[in-house]
Amino acid sequence: MDDLPPLTYTPVDDIPAIHQRIVNKFHTHETRTLAYRLKQLRQLYWGLKDEEPALLEAAKLDLGKSAYETYLTELGWELNDILFMCKNLERFMKDEKAEDTSLMNLAMGPRIRKDPLGAVLVIGAYNFPFMLSLGPLVGAIAAGCTAVLKPSENAPNAARIMQHIITQSLDPEAYQVVQGGVPETTALLERKWDKIFYTGGLGVGTIIAKKAAETLTPVALELGGRNPAIVTASADPRLAARRLLWAKLVNAGQVCVSQNYILVDRAILPAFLQQLETALHDFQPKGAQASEDYGRIINERQWQRLQDMLDSTSGKILFGGKTDKATLFFEPTVVQVDSADDPLLKDESFGPLIPILPVRDLDEAIRTANHVHATPLALYPFGSATDTAKILAQTRSGGASINDAFFHASIPTLAFGGVGDSGSGAYRGRASFECFTHRRSITRTPGWVEGLLEVRYPPYTPAKLKKVRGMMDTKPDFDRAGRSTGGGVVWWVLGLGGKGGVGRGVRWAVLAAVVAVVVRFWRGRGMM
Template sequence: MADLPPFTDTPMDKIPELHERVVRKFHTHTTRPLPYRLKQLRQLYWALKDEEPALTEACKLDLGKSAYETYLTEVGWVLNDILFMCKNLERFAKDEKAEDMDLTNSFMRPTIRKDPLGAVLIIGAYNFPMQLTLGPLVGALAAGCTAVIKPSENAPNAARIMQHIIQQSLDPDAYQVVQGGIPETTALLERKWDKIFYTGNGRVGTIIAKKAAETLTPVTLELGGKNPAIVTRNADPRLAARRLLWAKLVNVGQVCVSQNYIIVDRAILPAFLKQLEAAFAEFQPRGAQGNDDYGKIVNERQWQRLKDMLDSTSGKVLFGGKTDSETLFFEPTVVQVDDKDDPLLADESFGPLIPILPVDGVDEAIHTANAVDATPLGLYPFGSKAETDKILGQTRSGGASVNDGFFHASIPTLSFGGVGGSGQGSYRGKASFDTFSHRRSITTTPGWIEGMLSVRYPPYTKEKLKKFRNMSELKPDFDRQGRPTGGLIWWLIGLGGKSKTSAAARWIALAVLAAGVRMYRTSKL
């Protein structure tokens, strides 16, 4: 890593040139064939493998991440994403037949073709600099897009390693990196893209969405939210405490899907707090400070923001609270608050603050969660199946993990994304391919069918309208009261409305149907 040049901003006058370069490359159609896409993915895989030590060092410098956590949430994650995509790309890219075609439409061979969107812009985040920058890039490569990648300037060491990897492994005419902060990002947003993929906070996401709207550019926004965990009276307090504490230890709580606060039923609060304290002692027996498994806050500005939130709360600090501005250390800190309007719940903390809000029952918990943030990125209910089903049925969120902390976000083949204020669009697994692809509907009309199509040509007559109705009009399988009326089984048992068929005839038909089923089963055996 020492052999690489230091982090430097991309010259502003070079940004239009880089944009034009990837746009021009896309229009050569070179990136469309599957062999080209697979070659790019495979070369990226081996470049990441070769630079794993440098990536590990970069994450340690930028975020204090341990080698274990860097492999778990960064390097290993992206490597597996690439292998999954390589294995399934041919299937993802294959044309699809239209569903539920009638006989007439089937003659036109309706299909859905998966086309690359074009030249895309990917803006990464600092908290998981490789996963949240290279992860979307895997989808863009697989879909056949060209791309400019803008890593976060708040993780500069990871950014320059990623630039080195991309320059060494990918087609330079199709994939470029722009380094820098707000001015460089603003310059990129001034260009016309075919898709913008942004991971970060809602404030910047709003700016990007507004700018993209000026040129009708589609966006995927992976934002955050004030994610609630809900611990009901029937939850296992030990499991809830261990799993939710772990979720705040990962990356020092700098995780968009980590719980922002924990709603706890008063009936279980003492037991939950006791287990939370026990989990602290088990996970960090010598404390968090100086622990190689526990990282740091990314920079002084973010550290100060967290300190200000902690200083402004009216709640009571139960555990933790130690901080050090020199090393950007911030201990996991449990605070019991009494009001959903407490400063610790007003904004997404994006750090190791753990507010505890007691409530009286599931209904109050649901009401509180919806009032604090109606559309968080994640939701984490702990309790009985009836309780967690009720919580899921009366809340919204981008995703949810029942009886765990953000496990749904750790499955690379499960689509990941927000809803409402927590974002729009999704990726991971097949969804990564889909988000950079356009599902293009295509029909091919044969010449011999012209006689059937004559009904659509003027002059329009009553006879043509009658013929067209007979050809195209579907019949409902329900009556005016919404009751089912259609289908063979309904007809057979006499529930098909005003049927004149005799009971005897229906029983004969049922017997014939049963005999047919028996014959089918026998033939299968």
């Protein structure tokens, strides 16, 4: 990375012109074509591939991440994400037929068209600076939008290499990077966007949502969460310990979907703690400080926040607890607490703190999880199928991994997002395309159906209303008590055997629909 220019913040005065440039580009309509989108995605792929050493180095400099972890959780993921989108984009862009339409409406060819939202803003995060910045950007490109990316200023080396790659690989009139902190982000939020995508904390997410509301701008918010893990009496203590510990070692626990605390049934607590200690030794035989696989806290402010949380707890440190401010080292630290109101549970640690709260039974665990945070980003139930099914049925969360730690968030084609306080909207795979796409409802009314449409024109008469009822009304397949009454609906709806205007009106609708199907068939064969 030594050959790259130093990171400089974008002048605030330049931001309006940058915004206008990508808005103007969108209105050329060039970004709407499949060819344009594929070209940008393919060029971004090779831009990332060619700069792989610099990307790995940047993550090491910013977060102390090993090359192995960065490739596993970010770079390899993002490369495959681009390839998936390139392979499926043409299919994603195709119009969709309307579902469950009546025979009358079929003549109008109701469909869903996929339109790009427009010029969008993506605000990335520091903990996974490549995946959480480039992932949404890939969705915006695939959807045919233009975009400004604002990487996190807390990962400056990652921000610098991303700007280099985007500048070299993508259309500069359509895709721009703005560097900076609060003033630059504030200036960006002063502009009118067609969507804002933000990944980060609840506090800033609230500010962005309020600002976006002033201009009725839609937002996708990927926020953190006080995510619970529940280890029931039926769980395998070894698997639970190893998998949950791993989740706190990845990126030194700076993962929005890692568990914030663990609720453990008292019956299994001794075995779980023993397995946790064994796993710590297995994963870091020489200790965390000597491990080349274990990262560091992003900056001094975040390190101090974690230290303050550890100092404020009334719990007992069982394992770990070593820290070093000079090197931003924070050892994986297991703390047994005695209250759901302990600061380690009430606040999101976003670090390698592992508080454990013993519970009497599964019901207490569910009540506690719902009390601490009713809508976390993720949930991790461990135990039998019966126990985990009960947990899912009586809790809420953005996503869940049963008998594992954030595996659901590692599947690139599975939609990822929060609920309630943990966020809104989703992305990854096809969901990334849909996140930046407007589903536009379209009909086309042919001239030859005018005879059928005469019932909608004034003056309104009883005879016309009778026809309308015959064309529109369907019979419920349930009685007033909500009990199912079975079939017989289709023949009634079609009006076969009906008398007077109602029967004739419905038969006209059926005839129109049949004709429409025939016309569409012959047009598809190039005969009309």
